[in-house]
Structures are given as C-alpha cells and as structure tokens.
Amino acid sequence: MRGATRGAKRSAPAWLLGPALVAGVAYLDPGNVAVNMSAGAQFGYLLVWVLIVANVAAWLVQYLSAKLGLATNQSMAELLGDRFRTRTSRLLFGLQAQFVAIATDIAEVIGGAVALWILFDVPLVAGAVITAAVSTILLLMQAKRGAKTFEFTIIGLMIVIVMGFCYGLVLQPPAAGDVLGGMIPxxxxxxxxxxxxxxxxxxxxxxxxxxxxxxxxxxxGADGGERIPLPRLLPATRVDVTIALTIAGSVNLVMLLVAATVLPGVEGTESLEGAHAAIGAALGPVAAAMFAIALLASGLASTAVGAYAGSDIMGGLFRTKLSLIGRRLLTIIPAIVVLAIGVDPSFALVMSQVVLSFGIPFALVPLVWLTSRRELMGPATNRWWTAAAGWLVAAGIIGLNVALLVLQFGGA
Structure with missing residues (x-):
C-alpha cells in the first residue's frame, strides 16, 4: 500500500498524518506573503479577522477534498474526467484547470526567483530555472520514492518557512490588545x-x-494491499487538516502581524523585494535574511505542490501519456517566459492571483457537489449541514472573488 500504511497500529495515529501538511503549503506561497505583508503595512491589524475567517473556510474545503480522495480512491481530476459526456467538454474544462496550474506556477516560481536574487544576486530568469528544476526533482522523488518521502521533504521546507517568517515576530511582538482589536470585523x-x-x-x-x-x-489508495478502513481514516484526516491549517493560518497571521508592527506606512511593501528591504531596515539584517530564506523555501515547496497538482490535472482530465517531465514543462515554461520578457515580478504576481480567482468556482463547486453524492461517497457522503456549510463557503468565496475583480478593474 502506498505511504507505508500497512500494519499501522491503532496506537500510532501519526502514521495517518501528512497529506494535509503537504497541501497546506499552498497557503504559504509567495502570493500569500505579498498580500499579507501589504495588508499589515497598509492597514495594521485591521484585517486580522479576515485571515481567521479564511482559515476556517479553508479547513472545510481541504477536509472535503481529502475525504473525496479517501472515499473514492480517485483524485478530483479523475472523477471529473469520468463524468464529462463528450471529449470536447472534458478538454475545455481541463484547459481552464491547466491554465490555473500555469498561473500558480508563475506566482510560485517568481517567489523563488526573487528570493534567490535577494540572497545570492542570481538573475531572475536563472533563479526561475533553478526553482523550476528543484521542484521537478521533488516531483520525480514523489513518483519514484512514494508519497511518504515527498511528504517529509515538503514538511521539512514548511519548518523552514515557519522559522523564517516567525523570527521577526519574536524580535518585536505586537501588543495583545492591538491583535484582539483586529478580530472585530x-x-x-x-x-x-x-x-x-x-x-x-x-x-x-x-x-x-x-x-x-x-x-x-x-x-x-488500495494497490493490492490491505486498505485502512475509512472510518479510521476520516477522524485522522480531520486531525491532519486541523494541524496543517493551524500551522498555515498561524504563519499567515504572523506575516500580517510583523508588517503591522514594524512596517506601518512604509512605501514599497507591496512587492516581495520591498518587504524584504523594509524588514531589514526595521529589524536588522538577520531578520531580513530569515525572511528571504523562508521566501525561498516557500517558492520551492509551493511550486512542487503546484506541479504535483498540474500533473494530476493533466492525467485526470487530458488522459495523456505525456511524460512527467513533459507535463512539467507545459506549466513551467510560461513562468520563465514571463520573467525573460521583462514583466515586472510584482505585477505578474498580482495578476496570477487574479487569474486564480477565475478558477475557484470550477474547483470548489464540483468538490461540494461530488462529496454530496451518496452513490459516489457511500457512508462518507456529506451530512446536510456539511453540504450547507460547503455551499455557503463556495458562495462566499466566489462572491469575494467577484468583488476582487470588480475592485481591481472597476477603478474603485
């Protein structure tokens, strides 16, 4: 059985943890860094409550996604690929999903490239190539060595991310009253x-x-070995998601608090290099170096997970036999081209987040729909209140993304 789960003991639930920690890296990508630092620098603690609400919503979404894979032994891309009645509709849906994967890679590769430029003066294009190469190696590791090795590697990078971004908070912690005030919507x-x-x-x-x-x-997933019973996996998955989202949510909150504490009103913090320079001026070179190292780990880990998702989308929706390297090049080349033609990294980062907002309904709505179908999920089917919460989260996030687009392009 994949993941070395055979023979796991009842007294060792830690063996059942890990997938959510890997998926949780998506919440610590360079796009999140840029948004959180900008929010804290511009508005102080005002938007603390938004991060908390976002994390609660993310918990439900990630649990439903994991439950779908556990109950069906298929990924969501595979399940959706099986349900399109025509090849054309399946390919069109796959194109938008792959376009989202490309936008994801652009944000994450740019983050890694900027970090290498800050740390070692590596040119942005060269840094993008290095970031892409490392993420591809990690993806090959997952294919050759299995899920466990990939999980341990990504979790190791997550530890670096946590330490790097939290260092500034240790140097200059915020006042508790200010943080509590930010929890008022x-x-x-x-x-x-x-x-x-x-x-x-x-x-x-x-x-x-x-x-x-x-x-x-x-x-x-069952591959000829003994499968762990679903009633045992689901509680462990809830714990896994809780741990992962607690870590990711806390680190995102730390980014905002650091910016709110030491960078209020500082110009240029909307870019990653500007945030790095501002942290160095406020907290010293060690804090700036820790920020850059964490940003590099963020870019490497998140682009590896993004590449994993892109590979799964390609296989599940396009049903292609293209090699892993070939699939990887399809998503990574656009990211390198964006930097090679001289597009401003900060602008590309922001626009990639806008593109991602278009893809959310195409992933979130099918997730709630699939996990609510009894013929597919069996005893793991969403209860009515879980389904209602899922549709509420979907409607809220889609509405906020519409607001984002309106504000971004409506001149507000």
Missing amino acids: RFDGPQSVLLAASIMGATVMPHAIYAHSSLARDRF
Whole structure:
C-alpha cells in the first residue's frame, strides 16, 4: 500500500498524518506573503479577522477534498474526467484547470526567483530555472520514492518557512490588545476591501483542492494491499487538516502581524523585494535574511505542490501519456517566459492571483457537489449541514472573488 500504511497500529495515529501538511503549503506561497505583508503595512491589524475567517473556510474545503480522495480512491481530476459526456467538454474544462496550474506556477516560481536574487544576486530568469528544476526533482522523488518521502521533504521546507517568517515576530511582538482589536470585523475604505478579497481569494487555491484529493489517494489508495478502513481514516484526516491549517493560518497571521508592527506606512511593501528591504531596515539584517530564506523555501515547496497538482490535472482530465517531465514543462515554461520578457515580478504576481480567482468556482463547486453524492461517497457522503456549510463557503468565496475583480478593474 502506498505511504507505508500497512500494519499501522491503532496506537500510532501519526502514521495517518501528512497529506494535509503537504497541501497546506499552498497557503504559504509567495502570493500569500505579498498580500499579507501589504495588508499589515497598509492597514495594521485591521484585517486580522479576515485571515481567521479564511482559515476556517479553508479547513472545510481541504477536509472535503481529502475525504473525496479517501472515499473514492480517485483524485478530483479523475472523477471529473469520468463524468464529462463528450471529449470536447472534458478538454475545455481541463484547459481552464491547466491554465490555473500555469498561473500558480508563475506566482510560485517568481517567489523563488526573487528570493534567490535577494540572497545570492542570481538573475531572475536563472533563479526561475533553478526553482523550476528543484521542484521537478521533488516531483520525480514523489513518483519514484512514494508519497511518504515527498511528504517529509515538503514538511521539512514548511519548518523552514515557519522559522523564517516567525523570527521577526519574536524580535518585536505586537501588543495583545492591538491583535484582539483586529478580530472585530470592519473595513476602512475600498482598498481595505480589495485586500480582504485578495486574502480570501488567495486562501482557497484551486490547485490545493485538486492536490489534496490526489495526495490522499496516493497515500492511502488500495494497490493490492490491505486498505485502512475509512472510518479510521476520516477522524485522522480531520486531525491532519486541523494541524496543517493551524500551522498555515498561524504563519499567515504572523506575516500580517510583523508588517503591522514594524512596517506601518512604509512605501514599497507591496512587492516581495520591498518587504524584504523594509524588514531589514526595521529589524536588522538577520531578520531580513530569515525572511528571504523562508521566501525561498516557500517558492520551492509551493511550486512542487503546484506541479504535483498540474500533473494530476493533466492525467485526470487530458488522459495523456505525456511524460512527467513533459507535463512539467507545459506549466513551467510560461513562468520563465514571463520573467525573460521583462514583466515586472510584482505585477505578474498580482495578476496570477487574479487569474486564480477565475478558477475557484470550477474547483470548489464540483468538490461540494461530488462529496454530496451518496452513490459516489457511500457512508462518507456529506451530512446536510456539511453540504450547507460547503455551499455557503463556495458562495462566499466566489462572491469575494467577484468583488476582487470588480475592485481591481472597476477603478474603485
């Protein structure tokens, strides 16, 4: 059985953890870093409550995605590919999903490239190639060594991310009263609404939905060995998702708190290199270096998970026999081209998040629909209140992303 789960003991539930921690890296990608730092620098603690709400919504979405993979032994891309009545409709749906994967890679490769430029003066294009190569190696590792090795590697990078981004908070912690004040829901003008929509829109990423169902399938899918009973897997999965989203949510909150504490009103923090420079000026070179190292780990880990999702989308919706390297090149080349033709990295990062917002309905709505079908899910079918919560989250996130687009292009 994949993931070395055979013979797992009842007293060792840790053996059942891991997929959610890998999927949770999607919540710590360079796009999240840029949005959180900008929100804290511009509005202080005002949007703390948005991060908390976003994390609660993300918990439900990621649990439903994992449950889908566990109950069906298929990824969401495979399940959707089986349900399209015509080849044309399946390919059209696959094109938008692959376009989302490309946008994901653009954001994450840019983050890695910017980090290499900050740390080692590596040119952006060369940094993009290095980031892409490392993520491809990690994907090959998953294919050759199995889910467990991939999980341990990504979790190791997550530890670096946590340490790097939390270092600044240790140096200059915020006042508890200010943080509590940020938990009161409110806005301060159109720009704060735009940033709130950006935070929510960047939280539930389409590729994280595809990836988690696939990760659960790869870790626990039956391949001739004994399958762990679903009633045992589901409680462990809830714990796994809780741990992963607690870590990811806390780190996102830390980014905002660091910016709110030491960078209020500082110009240029809407870009990653600007945020790095501002942290260095406020907290010293060590804090700036830790930020850059965490950004590099963020780019490497998130692009590896994004590549994993893109590979699964290609196989499930396009049903292609293209090699893993060939599939990887389809998503990574556009990211390198964007930097090679001189597009501003910060602009490309923002626009990639806008593109991702278009893909959310195409991933989130099918997820809630599939997990509510008894003939597919059996005893793991959503209860009515779970389905209602899922549709509420879907409607809320889609609405906020519409607001993001309106504010972004409507001149507000």
